Amino acid sequence: xxxxxxxxxxxxxxxxxxxxxxxxxxxxxxxxxxxxxxxxxxxxxxxxxxxxxxxxxxxxxxxxxxxxxxxxxxxxxxxxxxxxxxxxxxxxxxxxxxxxxxxxxxxxxxxxxxxxxxxxxxxxxxxxxxxxxxxxxxxxxxxxxxxxxxxxxxxxxxxxxxxxxxxxxxxxxxxxxxxxxxxxxxxxxxxxxxxxxxxxxxxxxxxxxxxxxxxxxxxxxxxxxxxxxxxxxxxxxxxxxxxxxxxxxxxxxxxxxxxxxxxxxxxxxxxxxxxxxxxxxxxxxxxxxxxxxxxxxxxxxxxx
Amino acid sequence: xxxxxxxxxxxxxxxxxxxxxxxxxxxxxxxxxxxxxxxxxxxxxxxxxxxxxxxxxxxxxxxxxxxxxxxx
Numbered sequence: 001x002x003x004x005x006x007x008x009x010x011x012x013x014x015x016x017x018x019x020x021x022x023x024x025x026x027x028x029x030x031x032x033x034x035x036x037x038x039x040x041x042x043x044x045x046x047x048x049x050x051x052x053x054x055x056x057x058x059x060x061x062x063x064x065x066x067x068x069x070x071x072x073x074x075x076x077x078x079x080x081x082x083x084x085x086x087x088x089x090x091x092x093x094x095x096x097x098x099x100x101x102x103x104x105x106x107x108x109x110x111x112x113x114x115x116x117x118x119x120x121x122x123x124x125x126x127x128x129x130x131x132x133x134x135x136x137x138x139x140x141x142x143x144x145x146x147x148x149x150x151x152x153x154x155x156x157x158x159x160x161x162x163x164x165x166x167x168x169x170x171x172x173x174x175x176x177x178x179x180x181x182x183x184x185x186x187x188x189x190x191x192x193x194x195x196x197x198x199x200x201x202x203x204x205x206x207x208x209x210x211x212x213x214x215x216x217x218x219x220x221x222x223x224x225x226x227x228x229x230x231x232x233x234x235x236x237x238x239x240x241x242x243x244x245x246x247x248x249x250x251x252x253x254x255x256x257x258x259x260x261x262x263x264x265x266x267x268x269x270x271x272x273x274x275x276x277x278x279x280x281x282x283x284x285x286x287x288x289x290x291x292x293x294x295x296x297x298x299x300x301x302x303x304x
Numbered sequence: 305x306x307x308x309x310x311x312x313x314x315x316x317x318x319x320x321x322x323x324x325x326x327x328x329x330x331x332x333x334x335x336x337x338x339x340x341x342x343x344x345x346x347x348x349x350x351x352x353x354x355x356x357x358x359x360x361x362x363x364x365x366x367x368x369x370x371x372x373x374x375x376x
Contacts, residue, residue: 063316063319064314064316064319064320065319066319066331066333066367067365068366069364150317150342171333172363173333173362173365173369174333174336175336185316
């Protein structure tokens with residue numbers, strides 16, 4: 001049987017057991033050749049996420065991350081809770097009635113709708129964590145992604161409050177900051193990131209950023225035409241999520257409800273933009289208090 | 305402290321997987337107080353040298369904290 005959508009190069013690797021890595025394997029699995037100097041990222045289409053958590057497992061497997069948050073969270077099917085130093089992909093389960101969309105009219109009143117989203121580090125274009133890092137442990141790679149160099153991180157934790165998405169965490173085990181590396185080691189070997197490769201519905205798509213943004217815009221138009229007017233992009237230039245000097249996010253999302261519903265900030269900002277106003281307001285306060293004190297002392301001097 | 309012997313089969317940043325003589329794999333994270341660095345793990349993994357890990361249990365994760373790592 002002829003497989004029509006098979007990549008021409010796939011025919012070169014028909015055997016199951018390989019004695020070596022396939023060169024530029026991402027060309028076969030994601031349709032993109034990984035080259036240094038280009039921007040890569042994730043497009044996560046939440047409308048096709050089925051909450052299987054294959055991405056979480058693939059991430060933990062490849063990065064050798066320990067299972068954490070043992071026990072029941074009491075939060076629906078969510079057993080990881082949130083992104084952390086040991087969980088770099090987190091599938092959010094949002095259960096709500098009247099979720100909107102094409103199934104809204106066919107659901108029984110007692111049924112609820114599910115919104116599922118695989119959250120990850122956004123690999124911001126202007127990364128606040130990187131701006132806050134005093135040692136230069138956080139850096140931009142040749143693939144325009146943001147990575148923590150473990151041997152340089154001193155565990156100060158400045159990156160933790162700087163991240164507007166609550167992604168970075170300092171590990172209680174080794175005292176260093178950890179977060180998604182967008183599989184930096186795999187990219188260097190020409191491999192698609194583990195989470196995107198494992199996603200069975202292509203909810204997580206990996207590729208060159210400009211291609212992904214075009215693909216995402218077409219998907220939004222398609223959903224609007226199919227009767228899902230609530231679909232919009234989060235993190236593309238000019239869209240929600242790319243506010244407050246963020247420019248754009250290399251890992252962006254297609255959502256169908258308000259960002260807060262998915263535990264995303266509606267208008268994230270770079271903390272560095274608040275440094276100058278904070279400094280000037282502090283100086284103005286000091287100057288005001290000095291003037292007030294001088295006035296009061298002068299008044300008391302005048303009294304007999 | 306308990307000790308475990310085996311071969312490092314995976315090394316990622318400060319984390320490594322130790323496979324013991326029974327073929328069971330265990331996950332370790334380097335303690336910030338130990339002498340070994342992340343860069344020491346990769347040569348051990350590539351050479352498949354037998355090592356001994358002195359470790360303590362880690363809270364709320366399925367893994368151990370490696371306190372001492374030595375070739376045997």
